[in-house]
Amino acid sequence: MTRIRSILLTVFATFFVVCSFSSPALSADPTEELRPTLDGIMAIITNQTFAGDEQKALRRSKIMDIAHRGFDFSMMSKLVLGRTWKTIDAQQRKLFEELFTKLLENAYIGKLEDYTGQVTKYTGERVKGKKAEVSTLMENNGLTLPVNYIMIDNGAGWKVYDIKIEGVRLLRNYRAQFKSIVKKEKFEGLVQVLEEKNAEFSNESTM
Amino acid sequence: MKFSSSLPALCLLLVFVFAGCAKQDSRTASNLAEDEILAEHVQDDIDLLLDDAFDDWDDNDDEDISYPDPLEPMNRFFFVFNDKLYYWVLKPVNTVYTAIIPFDFRVVIGNFVNNLSAPVRLLNNLLQGKFADSGVVLSRFLINSTLGIAGLGDPAFVEFGLTPKPEDFGQTLAVWGVGEGVYLCWPVIGPSNVRDTFGFAGDVYSHPMVYYVDDFSVSAGYYVGSRVNLLSLNPDVYEDLKKYSLDPYVSMRQLYLDYRRHKIGDQVVLQKSDNSL
Numbered sequence: 001m002t003r004i005r006s007i008l009l010t011v012f013a014t015f016f017v018v019c020s021f022s023s024p025a026l027s028a029d030p031t032e033e034l035r036p037t038l039d040g041i042m043a044i045i046t047n048q049t050f051a052g053d054e055q056k057a058l059r060r061s062k063i064m065d066i067a068h069r070g071f072d073f074s075m076m077s078k079l080v081l082g083r084t085w086k087t088i089d090a091q092q093r094k095l096f097e098e099l100f101t102k103l104l105e106n107a108y109i110g111k112l113e114d115y116t117g118q119v120t121k122y123t124g125e126r127v128k129g130k131k132a133e134v135s136t137l138m139e140n141n142g143l144t145l146p147v148n149y150i151m152i153d154n155g156a157g158w159k160v161y162d163i164k165i166e167g168v169r170l171l172r173n174y175r176a177q178f179k180s181i182v183k184k185e186k187f188e189g190l191v192q193v194l195e196e197k198n199a200e201f202s203n204e205s206t207m
Numbered sequence: 208m209k210f211s212s213s214l215p216a217l218c219l220l221l222v223f224v225f226a227g228c229a230k231q232d233s234r235t236a237s238n239l240a241e242d243e244i245l246a247e248h249v250q251d252d253i254d255l256l257l258d259d260a261f262d263d264w265d266d267n268d269d270e271d272i273s274y275p276d277p278l279e280p281m282n283r284f285f286f287v288f289n290d291k292l293y294y295w296v297l298k299p300v301n302t303v304y305t306a307i308i309p310f311d312f313r314v315v316i317g318n319f320v321n322n323l324s325a326p327v328r329l330l331n332n333l334l335q336g337k338f339a340d341s342g343v344v345l346s347r348f349l350i351n352s353t354l355g356i357a358g359l360g361d362p363a364f365v366e367f368g369l370t371p372k373p374e375d376f377g378q379t380l381a382v383w384g385v386g387e388g389v390y391l392c393w394p395v396i397g398p399s400n401v402r403d404t405f406g407f408a409g410d411v412y413s414h415p416m417v418y419y420v421d422d423f424s425v426s427a428g429y430y431v432g433s434r435v436n437l438l439s440l441n442p443d444v445y446e447d448l449k450k451y452s453l454d455p456y457v458s459m460r461q462l463y464l465d466y467r468r469h470k471i472g473d474q475v476v477l478q479k480s481d482n483s484l
Contacts, residue, residue, distance in 0.1 A: 107451040167469020168462050176461040177454040193453050 030132035030151045031125050033158040037070025038120055038136075045113055063109055072152060072159035073101045079161065080175045084182050092187065099194040100174075106201035108163070108170070115140040120147075132158060275389050276460065282392035286456045289397060293445060297438065305439045313439050315359045320433040321371070322351050322358025327413050331374035335382045340372040347371065373470075376413070377406025381471040390460055398463040 041063050044050055050059035067073075077097040078085050085093065112118075118140040126133045130153040138145045150162035150169075162171040181190045276282065308316075325348035332341040350363040363369045380402050381387075388401025399407065411417065416429055452458035 111447075111451075166466060167472075168465045172465065173452070173458055173461045177452060177457045180454055180457045197453055 028157060029125070030127065030158040031122050031134050034070065034134050034149055034151065034160065035122070037066060037160070040066040040070075041109070041112065042118065042120070060105060060109065064105055067105070067109070070160055071104075072154055072161050073097065073104070075152060075154065075159070075161045076100070076104070076171060080171050080178060081182075082175060082179065084178070084187060088187055092191075095191065096187075096194075099191065099198065102198050103174075103194060106198060110201065130154075133164075277389055278391065282390065282460075283456055285392045285394045286459070288394050289392070290449075290455075292395065297435070301435055301438050301442065304435055305442070308439075313436055316436050317440060318351070318355070318361050319358045320436065322348065322355070323416065324410075324414055325351075326415055327376075327410050328372060328374055330413050331376055331379045332372055334376075334379045335374060337372070337374070340374070343369050344372050375406055376409030377403035377467070378471050379409075380406055387464075387467075390464075392456075392460075398459055400463075400467075403467065 044059060044062050044066070049055075050062065074097055077093070077100045080100060081088075081096065088096070115138070118138050121137040121139065122134065123137055123146075124135040132151045132153075134149045134151060136147050136149065138147050145165060148164040149160045150164060151158045152161050153159075162169055164170070178190055181193055185193075305313075325344060329341055329344045329348070332338075332344055346367075347363040347369050350367060350369070351358045351361060354360070354362045354366075364371070385402050387403075391399045391401065391404060393399055393404070396407065411426075416426055420426065448458060448462070449455045
């Protein structure tokens with residue numbers, strides 16, 4: 001009996017040691033990594049100290065600090081440009097990443113700021129290799145919107161790289177637009193359009 | 208609105224021919240362009256990532272993620288036309304409409320309009336072999352027409368939890384294997400494709416309105432009225448699209464493609480009411 005017990009103990013101990021040595025990315029699950037990001041962003045949006053137009057810059061920088069931990073913006077920049085990414089140099093890539101991240105901030109965070117009473121419910125999760133899709137239901141004043149987050153395990157944990165609502169994917173939509181612009185006006189033209197769009201957002205008032 | 212009895216058959220025949228041809232043409236053209244690009248760029252890490260992510264992100268081949276759009280110049284013309292129509296006519300009309308008619312009453316109007324088109328949904332559920340859903344559509348119609356007072360209320364959902372099962376003839380054609388064909392942006396009607404254009408015609412033809420009132424202007428007026436009401440319940444949809452996109456035309460095309468494919472694939476669309484866009 002004691003023999004069996006000691007064997008079991010050894011097995012458990014080994015199991016524990018192995019588990020604790022394995023990478024954190026392997027054990028963490030996508031929903032649990034997404035939750036603090038969304039909660040953190042909502043906490044700032046609903047926080048009255050950061051409300052209003054005059055607080056916009058401060059509020060946005062706080063939100064983006066959290067977003068940078070939960071979203072993989074450089075992956076998104078690569079994916080959204082597709083083949084064009086290969087044709088531009090490091091400096092252009094850096095510029096594009098900045099502009100596109102700013103656009104996502106304006107579009108996604110800007111839209112979230114309209115929804116001040118929202119609750120997010122996590123309804124499902126699919127994992128396939130290094131990719132995952134987390135399904136959520138966003139409820140805001142009686143309206144329910146299914147928002148799915150597409151995530152990738154980039155080595156530093158699960159990061160969001162696309163958002164899907166009713167089959168419509170944010171990144172794919174921008175990808176189609178960018179492709180059309182690059183085709184006609186080259187990369188330089190795209191940069192110009194991005195700069196104009198971001199300027200449009202910074203001129204408008206929110207909330 | 209008079210239709211000859213052979214119209215549905217003609218429509219069907221045309222849709223098969225047209226969609227088939229259109230698809231083939233665009234394939235050969237874009238395949239040539241595709242080969243050129245592939246010759247220059249070997250598949251790289253980006254493509255690998257885009258590949259095979261989740262079933263619907265198989266856009267290693269660019270053709271998969273965008274519509275064949277050989278009629279882009281014409282479509283863009285009508286897109287601009289619709290845009291002007293929106294800002295000059297639809298939006299002012301909607302502003303007045305929204306101011307005069309209270310929200311609750313607009314929901315009631317929406318319910319009535321949706322209930323009246325139940326036969327279209329029933330027909331298409333049946334044509335797609337969805338018998339359980341057909342039963343739900345029929346139950347909803349019977350409950351809402353009686354308890355809901357001629358469809359003004361939606362007790363079928365509120366009291367019985369029966370969710371709408373929206374199916375249209377465009378989806379039926381897709382289920383039957385008809386290809387999308389090229390993208391089309393129609394004046395007034397908006398984004399569509401060859402298949403959905405015939406689908407739209409089929410829906411109009413199977414709508415009870417056409418049989419009740421034998422007058423085109425009444426049917427057209429009914430259509431425009433129902434669209435204004437739908438807009439009044441979802442006022443931000445178009446303006447958000449314009450606000451967040453860099454090329455609204457392409458954005459709408461992509462949105463239409465993804466949304467229609469999503470609906471055809473019958474992935475769970477969370478829709479509590481027919482009144483949402």
